[in-house]
Structure formats: structure tokens, C-alpha cells
Amino acid sequence: MKRVVLAFGTRPEATKMAPVYLAMEKIHGIEPLVLLTGQHREQLLQALSLFDLPAHRNLDVMTERQTLPGLAARILPQAARALKEMRADYVLVHGDTLTTFAVAWAAFLEGLPVGHVEAGLRSGSLKEPFPEEANRRLTDVLTDLDLAPTPLARDNLLKEGKPRETILVTGQTGVDAILLAAEKGRLPEGLPPGPYVTVTLHRRENWPILKDLAEALRQVALAFPGLTFVYPVHLNPVVREAVFPVLQGVKNFVLLDPLAYGPMAALLKQSLLIVTDSGGLQEEGAALGVPVVVLRNVTERPEGLEAGILRLAGTRPKGVFRAVAELLENPEELARMRRAKNPYGDGRAGERVAKGVAWRLGLGPRPEEWQP
Helix, strand or coil, X not given: CEEEEEEECCHHHHHHHHHHHHHHCCCCXXXXXXXXXCCCCHHHXXXXXXXXXXXXXXXXXXXXXXXXXXXXXXXXXXXXXHHHHCCCCEEEEECCCHHHHHHHHHHHHCCCCEEEECCCCCCCCCCCCCCHHHHHHHHHHCCCEEEECCHHHXXXXXXXXXXXXXXXXXXXXXXXXXXXXXXXXXXXXXXXXXXXXXXXXXXXXXXXXHHHHHHHHHHHHHHCCCCEEEEECCCCHHHHHHHHHHHCCCCCEEEECCCCHHHHHHHHHCEEEEEECCCHHHHHHHHHCCCEEECCCCCCCCHHHHHCCEEECCCCHHHHHHHHHHHHCCHHHHHHHHCCCCCCCCCCHHHHHHHHHHHXXXXXXXXXXXXX
16 A cells, blocks of 8 residues: 555645545555644644544644744654654645645655645746745645646646646646535524625735725725625734724624635635635635635736636725725626636546546556646
8 A cells, every 4th residue: 555645734725635535545555644734723623524534643833923934944844754654655735835845845855756736826926925936836846746727737837847747737626625515515603694795815915904905895895785795804813903903893794703614615605706815715716606806916826817707906905996896886797707617627636636646656547637
């Protein structure tokens, strides 16, 4: 049996790796193992519970108001030791978190091959998103297998000199996860009636302007009193201290603690619009047919812009207000965006990732790639 360690530390990583783990369990000759860094804590464990995933090892590195250098310094040596003790034959990381790069680097230093799920996403700016753009670029230098979610991600890797033979286009595993979670999930209890606009804001590069962005959204909510704006607020104190004073008390703005993945998926599915600076929610909205306004200046997921399901609003408060309000005033445009084709996957990405790893381990043929 070949031991494949799936390493992750945040809820988005857990949800997007769950379809991979479940598919890998079905492959003869592979024993999948889960290594958690604990970069997130409560939200991470909630995601594991939804998909019935085990935690074979948990480094539990999270601390209050943790710094990026401190977090990296804790993950690297502990991950290296855990990979040796788990007798890993192959290591799989996901996406663009500090866990992604730190574990990939630890595996590399231990002489272990690394596969990167969601490889090849690029915004073109090391500052947006920060530090995720650097994390994913650095990770892709170390990999044995690049599991690109889309043809564009593959092309980004080819431009950087990665060999074509070790790149596999799989589709986005997050599509698999959100479709499954939306079937299982139920709206949180006590939520006022819709229609709903789901809001999330937490990106580190937006921290200096979070109050301004929250004020822009407060003005949108006041302009559309017939809509219910629902904001599950990130647990990071920096985020909560910025947005609560601005949005508390607005009658149609509901501030919640972070939702478990099932209720969050149900909320997204029933939303009229998603307003976010998240990366994963861009794909999840597209998979569920829900229009998304992205509060960033650039996105590493431009396929959604081309398909017409995403709208890039920038981060200037007036531009944010205008972008969101114009869509809410235009039901025909919202309906057109809902009809856009999902450019991110078909719900079978986890299977392709698992077969790709099996191929690299000599346990099967190279799988067929996803074609949009």
C-alpha cells in the first residue's frame, strides 16, 4: 500500500480535499491519510464532520492573532516530522494557504514527491491576494504533479516552464464539494426571510479598508430594504473589529458567526447575489448558478469573468456601491448571469485528482483530462 498524505489546515482546503480523499479510498493500492496543520480550528473540524473525514494527525498550530512568519515557523518543522512518522510515500497539498507552501516545502526537504491540487492559478500580482499569490507560485516550483483546475491554469504553468507531462487538468474539486454540500445543507435556524445577498469579507490585503468596504455595503443595504444581507463574519479579530461597528444595527444586515459548510452552501444556493473578496466563493457561486461581485482589483479566476458569472468591482467604496446596486436594480442582468456556463468543473475533479496520483505512483494509467 502506498501512503498518500493529504495535508491541509483551513476549512476551504478541507472541503476541496474531501472529494479527493473519498475518491482515493476507492483506489486499490493507496492508503489516504489526513494531516491537519490546524491553521483554522473550529471551522476546519466542522468541514471534516460534514464529509466524514478522519484526522490522522493534527499539528494544532493555531494561536491567537498569529503572524504569518510565526505560523510558517511552526508548520515547517512539525509537518516534516509528521510526514516521516506517517511514513508518507506521496504528499498532496491544496491551493494557496501558508499551510500549502509550508507543507510542500517540508515534503520537498524530506525528499517526498508533492502533488498540488488547484495548481496554476495566477492573479499576476504578489500583493493581491496576499500572501496567497506567493504561496501558490512557490508551491508550484516544488511539485511532482500539478493538478490544474482549468486549461487557463495549465497554460499559466506552461508559461512558467513546467513540463506538460506532469500537468493534469482536472476541474475544480470545490465544484464537487459545493454541489454535495448544497444537497445536504440546510439554512441556519432563525434566519429572516429572503431574498438573500450573501456577503463575506476577510482578505488580508483588504484589512486596511475593511471599514470603508463595510460602509459601502451598509449604504447598499439601506438602499434595498426589501433584501436581507447575510454576512458570516470571519473569526479573525481584525475583521470583526472593523465590520461590526459599521454594520451592527442595520435592520436588514444579519451578522453571524462563521457557518458550517452545509448551512453556508444552502445559503449560497438560495442567494440572489454573492458579494465577496474570497477566491473559493467565486467558483462556488458559478457552480450553483449564483452571480458573484468580487471585491478585489484582480482575480486569479478570470474564467468566471469571461463566462459572465463574475463581476469585478474593485475596492473603492463608490465603485463597490455602484457595482452591487446596479446589479440589484437589474433583474434581467442577474438572470443572464445565472444562465452562464460554469467554467470551473463538472463535479468529477476529485476522481481525476485521485487517479492522477495513482498514475504518478505507478498504480494506473494517466487519467483523461477535463475539457470545459
